[in-house]
Amino acid sequence: MDFLNRRTVRRYQDKKVEKIKIHEILRTALVSPSGKNTKPYEFLVVEDEATLKKLSHSKQMGATLIDGSPLSIVVLGNENSTTWVEDCSIACTMIQLKAFDLGLGSCWVQIKERKTSAGTDSEEYIRNLLGIPGYLRVLAIISIGYSDEIKPSHSESDMDFSKVHYENY
Ligand SMILES: Cc1cc2nc3c(=O)[nH]c(=O)nc-3n(C[C@H](O)[C@H](O)[C@H](O)COP(=O)(O)O)c2cc1C
Numbered sequence: 001m002d003f004l005n006r007r008t009v010r011r012y013q014d015k016k017v018e019k020i021k022i023h024e025i026l027r028t029a030l031v032s033p034s035g036k037n038t039k040p041y042e043f044l045v046v047e048d049e050a051t052l053k054k055l056s057h058s059k060q061m062g063a064t065l066i067d068g069s070p071l072s073i074v075v076l077g078n079e080n081s082t083t084w085v086e087d088c089s090i091a092c093t094m095i096q097l098k099a100f101d102l103g104l105g106s107c108w109v110q111i112k113e114r115k116t117s118a119g120t121d122s123e124e125y126i127r128n129l130l131g132i133p134g135y136l137r138v139l140a141i142i143s144i145g146y147s148d149e150i151k152p153s154h155s156e157s158d159m160d161f162s163k164v165h166y167e168n169y
Pocket of ligand 1: 006007008009010061062107108109110
């Protein structure tokens with residue numbers, strides 16, 4: 001598996017993601033590394049077309065791709081954890097990499113610290129829409145499906161090695 005071939009996918013084929021693949025992704029997500037192994041993450045799987053459409057309005061820009069996609073996993077974190085942002089971010093990445101491993105495309109849609117076009121907090125919008133309890137924060141939505149885009153792999157020109165330092169800065 002060459003992770004340089006993983007690219008964000010925002011356009012998907014009109015094809016459902018098989019239940020077995022969703023299960024495989026969730027198996028991976030549920031064992032994502034976490035601070036003190038506390039696993040403060042929870043995952044909400046959405047396949048309903050009408051709900052996905054509503055999720056596509058969860059922020060001003062950058063979420064429209066969810067409308068017309070077959071699957072979203074909403075990544076939630078228990079705010080009582082001091083590492084919920086890190087742990088949920090890792091879970092998001094694990095979900096994206098497992099999706100890639102299964103031949104699927106995905107896109108991270110940021111929710112934390114975003115607003116809807118009506119000015120509502122995006123987390124609040126999603127909490128109300130999906131009945132999520134208040135102590136759970138909404139970090140992001142990972143949109144998943146079969147890619148309908150062709151994108152080049154990452155190459156050497158995308159890698160800025162001046163950002164890498166050895167032994168001393
Ligand atoms: C924290 C984070 C937030 C992101 N938020 C969005 C988003 O809201 N909408 C979107 O279309 N893409 C979003 N992306 C995807 C990035 O735009 C994408 O990863 C980046 O352009 C690099 O492209 P690549 O994934 O193909 O390497 C986000 C990615 C990350 C890591």
